[in-house]
Amino acid sequence: MATPTLEKVEAESAASPYITVTFRIRRFNPEVSDTAEWQDFQIEIDPKERVLDGLHKIKWDLDGTLTFRRSCAHGICGSDAMRINGKNRLACKTLIKDINPEKPITIEAIKGLTVMKDLVVDMEPFFQAYRDVMPFLVTKGNEPTRERRQSPEDRERFDDTTKCILCAACTSSCPVFWNDGQYFGPAAIVNAHRFIFDSRDEAGEQRLEILNDKDGVWRCRTTFNCTDACPRGIEVTKAIQEVKRALITRRF
Numbered sequence: 001m002a003t004p005t006l007e008k009v010e011a012e013s014a015a016s017p018y019i020t021v022t023f024r025i026r027r028f029n030p031e032v033s034d035t036a037e038w039q040d041f042q043i044e045i046d047p048k049e050r051v052l053d054g055l056h057k058i059k060w061d062l063d064g065t066l067t068f069r070r071s072c073a074h075g076i077c078g079s080d081a082m083r084i085n086g087k088n089r090l091a092c093k094t095l096i097k098d099i100n101p102e103k104p105i106t107i108e109a110i111k112g113l114t115v116m117k118d119l120v121v122d123m124e125p126f127f128q129a130y131r132d133v134m135p136f137l138v139t140k141g142n143e144p145t146r147e148r149r150q151s152p153e154d155r156e157r158f159d160d161t162t163k164c165i166l167c168a169a170c171t172s173s174c175p176v177f178w179n180d181g182q183y184f185g186p187a188a189i190v191n192a193h194r195f196i197f198d199s200r201d202e203a204g205e206q207r208l209e210i211l212n213d214k215d216g217v218w219r220c221r222t223t224f225n226c227t228d229a230c231p232r233g234i235e236v237t238k239a240i241q242e243v244k245r246a247l248i249t250r251r252f
């Protein structure tokens with residue numbers, strides 16, 4: 001095999017897309033310490049890759065104890081929401097080049113839920129609020145003999161809120177939820193909205209009463225953090241406003 005010339009090696013290295021990036025990760029291991037600490041990792045990465053790719057490089061090549069959730073790696077499962085440079089994002093949808101890789105990239109667990117280890121939080125309170133709003137179609141009477149028909153206009157009323165992937169980026173960016181984890185939170189309201197405004201559903205009143213609770217929809221202070229955080233582009237604050245309006249008018 002021909003030996004590559006010095007010029008060729010230099011040209012290839014000049015064309016390399018890789019840059020050195022510092023990931024500054026907030027680490028927490030309750031088996032080792034009661035407090036969390038920041039730890040820096042330097043990695044070589046193509047800036048067109050995603051934060052999730054960087055986390056994989058660290059876990060697979062540098063420190064196998066780094067703990068985080070991910071599954072689909074394509075913005076569908078909702079399992080890798082984290083605070084990246086102080087903002088809630090999905091690691092699998094965040095490109096390195098879009099978050100100023102010249103400075104250390106800070107990565108920490110989402111706020112408002114108990115950190116179990118590193119970037120993994122206890123999602124149970126989040127999912128309990130989701131279960132509490134009955135996120136399923138409720139109908140009375142006998143089972144129909146054909147599909148339940150719906151006009152395109154009626155389907156459109158709740159189209160936006162069908163896109164939720166339950167990542168918790170909205171709920172864990174909400175200052176009301178940070179201060180009081182009893183608040184149902186934006187994600188539960190979004191998923192209630194999805195059924196309240198479904199013309200085929202018959203439990204809208206019941207869901208509205210659940211959200212009329214002291215920990216329900218009236219706790220929202222319309223800060224828009226939730227809308228800004230949603231990786232699916234759902235108009236979360238608007239959905240919350242629509243539920244509030246439905247509670248007042250009882251029209252939905």
Ligand code: SF4
Pocket residue numbers: 078163164165166167168169170171186187190229230231232233234236
């Ligand atoms: S509304 Fe958006 S941010 Fe909130 S859980 Fe659903 S997908 Fe995630």
Ligand code: FES
Pocket residue numbers: 069070071072073074075076077078079080090091092093
């Ligand atoms: S890993 Fe599934 S949404 Fe990011």
